[in-house]
Amino acid sequence: MGIPKFYRWAVMKYPRIVSPAKEEPEGPDGGNGNFIYDNLYLDMNDIIHNCFHPQDRKYTGIHVFPPMTLLEVFESMFGDMDRLFRIVRPRRLLYLAVGGKCIVNIANIPTLNGTNHRVWREKYELELALGEVDFAITSPCPTEPEDPVRGENESGADFAARKRDHTEIRMKYDLEHRQWTLSNRKCLLVAKATIEEQIRGSIPECATAKEYLEKIKSQFTGSTKATTSSLIKKLVNEKFTGGSIREHILKMNTTASKLKEINLKEEDFLIHLIFASLPKEYDTFIVNYNMQPKRWGIERLISMCAQEEERIKSSQGESAHFVKDNKRKNFNGKNSKPQGKPKWDKTSSSSSQGKKP
Structure with a gap:
């Protein structure tokens, strides 16, 4: 966690910043013989990794098996944190730093304007996957487990064993449900932030990001x-x-x-x-x-x-029948008026001009 090789650079440039610490019990004055520190910064990523994969640690002549349950992982984490706290004994601040890839570059997602739904959906899913926050659109919401109920003929030891097993199941559900809830909220916010206001106003509110994406898809x-x-x-x-x-x-x-x-x-x-x-x-x-x-x-x-x-x-x-009935009639009757300019007979006009009045 942090800047790669920063610790090596700091130690090489300022070697006196590193001082040995003794893991000893408290003395009569309440101290353990180490320096007095105000603040303690713990890199939780390193602690969590070592608790999930203890075989990666450097042990001399000891074969370490990985944990079988989440309860064993958390017990190991709390043990390491207590050990470091007893060594340093900070007087003011204990800072637990937990990091992860949760960055989504919204600038890479085009704005949905009604003509680019396919491209928008591809870029949207790509950025969520790269940011590792797409859990809500790829998996359903975790189902809450039911609490164990003691049977009529069940002994106290058996019921206690079932409750102990249920504690691990409940812990796993709480972690997955919190992860899914955070992912769902981020997916909804990213989707609404990359849609034009006119389109966003026509989409009804939804409780889940997956349902919201289906509403968008139905419109296009x-x-x-x-x-x-x-x-x-x-x-x-x-x-x-x-x-x-x-x-x-x-x-x-x-x-x-x-x-x-x-x-x-x-x-x-x-x-x-x-x-x-x-x-x-x-x-x-x-x-x-x-x-x-x-x-x-x-x-x-x-x-x-x-x-x-x-x-x-x-x-x-119907249109053909209408045109047939409404054709222009041929005016050849006696009472019909001639159409167009009159045509005069040259012979009649010349003979009439030769007669005397």
Whole structure:
């Protein structure tokens, strides 16, 4: 813990700062023969590691086995702390330093603006994993164990043994529950801090970060389907029109990789491919599908497309009948007025000009 090799540098530069300490019982004056110290700083990471892995310590001729229970670990930790405290005997302050990787770089997470949900979720989970605070979104909340109840025919020794075993289970639960609670709070705060205010206001409050992420995902399900449709249509309609064939292939490969990132299933890909092959009369039908959170299977797609086909046919028949009944009539009757400019007969006009009035 702390700066690597700092202790070595300090000892080499100031060798007199290190003084031997005697682990002796207290004398008549209350001291143990050591210097008088005001403060004691304990590196708890080193103590905890040695208590979990005592075999890493340097023992001479002694084979040490690792602890079997958490109770043994805590007893070893308290023993080491008491021993160091008796040696130093600080008069003012005892500082227990416990460190860990709990840093999340929020700057690396893009702000969720409605069009980048996939990228935002990937960066969000990556930063939480690097900061080792993703326990709440990867594991459920620990279940509290029930306290043991003594049976009617159970002896006192057996019940005491069960209570002793339950103490270890309870201690493990308390540690995991506290870790999960802290992780859940940090995950919620990071998620809310990286979402635009308009989107954040439309998401209901949730007790857990996992539930909050599901609410966010449900709001962008439709946009994911719309993105899939546009990518497939672009992939189908893409044609090589000259230039570099390498750039053309790389462009299509990039489009296909975006579909792979969406985790599109084979049936969903087929559905969107069918949509891309439909004429423009089905555009409204496709938009309505993209707005729905649920996904269709092939059977439901056939049923819904058949209904839409009947609707389009009926609407086109009515429009055709309307146009047929409202065609411009051919005015050839006696009472009809001539349309356009009048055309004069040259022969009649010339003969009428030759007659005398």
